Amino acid sequence: MLSLSRFAARGLALRSSRALHAASQPLNSVTEQDLAHFAKILPPSSILSTLPPSSVASEELHLYNSDWMGKYRGTSTTVLKPKTTEQVSEIVKWCNERRIGIVPQGGNTGLVGGSVPVGDEVILSLANMSKVRSFDSVSGILVADAGCILQSLTDYIAPHNHIMPIDLGAKGSCQIGGNVATNAGGLRLLRYGSLHGTVLGLEVVLPDGTILDQLTTLRKDNTGYDLKQLFIGAEGTLGIITGVSILTPPAPQASNNVILALPSFKNVLPLYEIVKRQLSEILSAFEYIDRTSYDLAVKHGQGRALSEEDVEGAECFVLVETSGGKREHDEEKLNNLLEFLLEADEPLINTGVLSQNPAQFSSLWALREGVTEAVSKEGKPYKYDISVPLSSFQDVVDGTREHLKSKGLYGDHAVKYVVGYGHVGDGNLHLNVVANSYTPEIQAALEPYVYEVVASHRGSISAEHGVGAMKTHALKYSKSDVSIAWMKKIKQIFDPRGIMNPGKVLPE
Ligand SMILES: Cc1cc2nc3c(=O)[nH]c(=O)nc-3n(C[C@H](O)[C@H](O)[C@H](O)COP(=O)(O)OP(=O)(O)OC[C@H]3O[C@@H](n4cnc5c(N)ncnc54)[C@H](O)[C@@H]3O)c2cc1C
Structure with a gap:
């Protein structure tokens, strides 16, 4: 018995070191033979490749190879667009056998370079998987293909008086599978919590092609490990999400918003305390925009500008949204809040602009x-999406600007603006450094500087956008060596041949 178990243990060690060895070998490129195999799985219209017989011009793949910011670019020769989970499974099985890297791609709106290849991996686009599978208007449970665009799901359930628990600026392009894969936060997290809570089930194609069907619609299920949680926020490194079951809340009967102009950032925290206390259950968003962010939004035609009088002397703005069950009740609460704020002995706000109709509501949000x-x-x-204590938001923005000035990199020749905005209610600051071009000097000035600042606050280097290709080297600023070692073990278990979204999330 003893020798058998020793043998078994040795066999396991041999297997895992072989797998480790495989994962460290370069991945294979797609060949014409691979394409011929894909042609047995997909119709010609679902294959875009620069290789024969598809032979499209490489420019046709440009949109798939480049990220939304134009910062990251891959050299993939082949985009595959399956329509069914079985097709995804067949493709993945083949790629696993052949050791061809795969990048799952949703709406390609990710901001950390996760959705484009680092080399010439196959891009597996979920765009053709766009069917709603079921919606139960009593429970609010929606089951949909991963490639459904967030806005179309919003429109689909609206007549049933439900809303998606997630909303973000990219809703017209991003897909629910991409949202889940990035554990996107967005504008409703304050009210409805994260996708770790609202996603009830997932269907996932694992890196060996196995279909893991966990597409349950149960609200409660305590039978063992909750595997789906591993894929939420894994950014496509553990498998391809093909179906999502999600709990959608009833649409609020009334939604209002108001934009508050503040003379100083130091007023934001006390304001948040008052707003939370007074609006309590109807508060659904508390978003922060510094003055430069506001000016840029107006300059580029996003929403309607407030009057000059309203913005005069404002250092920053806060957008407050309420969502509740009774319009009169909510409006009364919001009006009382505004009166209270404006009539205080030392007012925290200069002014407040309340939307009066749906068009104004949208314009303030814009x-x-x-x-x-x-x-x-x-x-x-340069986008840094960080979690730091709310009280430090402005210090981080100002400190970064001063740091760039000290390096001689601030001004029209290099960095034009350093701005801060974000989801104050979630402790999430978007620190954006706007440069004329991406340069190694600016990059070197910003990193690891920004990550060290975040680590000094015990914050997170990624509050919601994820790690992607951008922050693999910086994971250590937010996660301990032990955590990273266990993440690598998990990756090894699911994807021993290292084909699934290589070069993302985990450091080499
Ligand atoms: C204008 C704008 C506003 C934004 N606002 C927010 C915001 O408020 N909050 C926020 O969190 N993000 C925001 N983002 C970032 C982005 O929209 C989100 O990360 C979104 O969830 C990405 O979805 P996508 O379908 O575009 O995914 P993609 O960009 O295509 O992919 C993102 C990652 O997920 C993986 N992936 C995609 N689909 C799948 C799948 N089916 N299975 C497995 N892996 C998959 C990809 O490989 C990649 O690693 C914003 C982006 C823009 C451009």
Whole structure:
């Protein structure tokens, strides 16, 4: 018995070191033979390749090989667009046998370079998997293909008086599978919590092609390990999400918003305390925009500008949203709050602009949601999406600006703006450094500087965008060696041949 178990243990060690060895070998490129095999699984219209017989021009793959910011670029020769989970499984099985890397791609709106190849991996686009599988208007449980666009799901359930528990600026392009894969936060997290809570089940194709069906619609299920949680936020490194079951909340009967102009950042924290206390259960968003972010949003046509009088002397703005069950009740609460704030002996706000109709409601939101787009229209953004204590938000922004000045990198020739905005209610600051172009000097000035600042606050280097290709080297600033070692073990178990989204999330 003893020798058998020793033998068994040795066999296991041999297998895992062989697998480790395999994972460290370069991955194979797609060949014409591979393409011929893919052609047995997919119709010609679902294969885009620069190789024969598809032979499309490489420019046709440009959009798939480049990320939303134009910062990361892959050299993939082949994009596959399966329509069914079985097709995904067949493709993955083949790629695993052949050791061809795969990048799952949703709406390609990710901001950390996770959705494009680091080399010439196959891009597996979920765009053709866009069917709603079921919706139960009593329980609010929606089951959908992973490639459904967030906005179309929102539109699908709206007539049934439900809303998606997640909302973000990229909703017109991002897919629910991508949202789950990145554990996206967005504008409703304060109210409805994270996807770790609202996602009830997943269907995932594992790196060996096995279909893991955990697409349950149960609210309660305590039978063993909750495997689905591993894929939420794994950024496609453990498998391809093909189906999502998610709990959608009833649509609020009334939603209002107001934008508050503040003379100083130091007023944000006390304001948040008052707003939380007074609005309590109807508070659904508390979003922060510094003055430069606001000016850029207006400059690039995001939302309607407030009047000059309203913005005069404002150092920053806060957007407050309420969602509740009774319009009169909610409006009364919001009006009482505004009166209280404006009539205080030492007012925390200069002014507040309350939306009066749906168009104004959207326009106020556009000022906040449009900052990401405005910043990228203004120049090349270095984006840091960090969690730090709320009281440090402005120090981090100002400190980064001063740091760049001290390196001679601030000004029209290099960095034009350093701005801060984000989900104050979630302790999540978007620190954006807008440069004329991406340069090694700016990169070297920002990293590891920003990560060290975050670590000094015991914060997170990624509050919601993920790690992608951008932050693999910086994971250590937020996770201990022990945590990283266990993440690597998990990756090894699921993907011993290292084909699934290589070069992402985990450091080499
Ligand atoms: C204007 C704008 C505003 C944004 N606002 C927010 C915000 O408020 N909050 C926030 O969290 N993010 C935000 N983002 C970032 C981005 O939209 C989110 O990360 C989104 O969830 C990505 O979804 P996607 O479908 O575009 O995924 P992609 O960009 O295609 O992929 C992102 C990652 O997920 C993986 N992936 C995609 N689909 C699958 C799948 N089916 N199975 C397995 N892995 C998959 C990819 O490999 C990649 O690693 C914003 C982006 C933009 C451009």
